[in-house]
Amino acid sequence: MLCNKIPMIKLIDFWAPWCGPCKMMNPIIDELEKEFEGKVEFEKVNVDENPQMAAQFGVMSIPTFVVLKDDQEVGRKIGVTSKADLASLLKN
Template identity: 45%
Template structure:
């Protein structure tokens, strides 16, 4: 499944079903650039068991604000539309895979 770029308008439908890892990020953020290839790898390996959505906090302030995003990157794991876990800052691939598998 390809990584989806979400927006304030599409966010609720993007997270509605199954496990969804949302990457709250911005183009100017160094750690966000570091985590992008890690998310690409995870996306390639987890196939249909996980959906990854990237949400640019500068362009989608309403959604970022509603989830209290203060630092980026922040990754929030949703299960059937509800937030179940959250990590802030760069995370190695293994840590993110563990985070997802804990809620699978």
């Protein structure tokens, strides 16, 4: 019997509370969370509180958005970006 496994997609948002561009992206991330509810898992990682995770992903600037499919990186955007650009990463 074959099991059709749906790939798990996750967007990790690396940010910090003092980062102005990160704050600008918050409403866009909130909108994407609603649009992709049940299809994409969203995780916010504060780089000040989790420097080891930021280092693990090679994050040098924030905001950085990393898209994982089945725990493998399939896309990345650094800096302020459009909702459409992030959505296209999540759809591919």
